[in-house]
Amino acid sequence: MSFSHLKPKVTTILANDRENKDQRLKEVCELLQSSIGYYDWVGFYFANEAEKTLHLKAFAGEPTDHTVIPFGKGICGQVAVSNSNFVVPDVKAQDNYIACSITVKAEIVIPLFKDGKNIGQIDIDSHMEDPFSEEDERFLEWVNEEVANIL
DSSP states (O other): OOOTTTHHHHHHHHHOTTSOHHHHHHHHHHHHHHHSTTOOEEEEEEEETTTTEEEEEEEESSOOSOSEEETTSHHHHHHHHHOSOEEESOGGGOTTOOOSOTTOOEEEEEEEEETTEEEEEEEEEESSSSOOOHHHHHHHHHHHHHHHTTO
16 A cells, blocks of 8 residues: 555645644544545544543544543553554454444554654554554654644
8 A cells, every 4th residue: 555645635634724733633534534445443642641641632434432541541542651653453352452343353553742752643443454554654653743743
């Protein structure tokens, strides 16, 4: 999968300062979710350091009950603590997994850094088993770097 055709679209969305940041984040989620067949749910969570929780700011896909996630809980919560990418080829094999939907088979979470600090993450669920590659990781790291520029 080549993501190069999406990069200019992401850049254009994020550069549109006629819209607020949350709207631009939602449009990035919608672009990724509609453009990449195995990205069934795409969302941005942001950290509240004082409360040690993650808060869902923007997403595309089915609504989720998981709008606030404690640090350490689930894949997203683990990334908030580890500051590392987390690729889950098969969610059933994860002990500390918060099920959003029975249709979710795989998940990828990439931390979002601003000034060297983990302030949030992009979270993607897939209804396919093991769809995520190193290319997905690199592309999503790039997306997060671009997003950090508007925060």
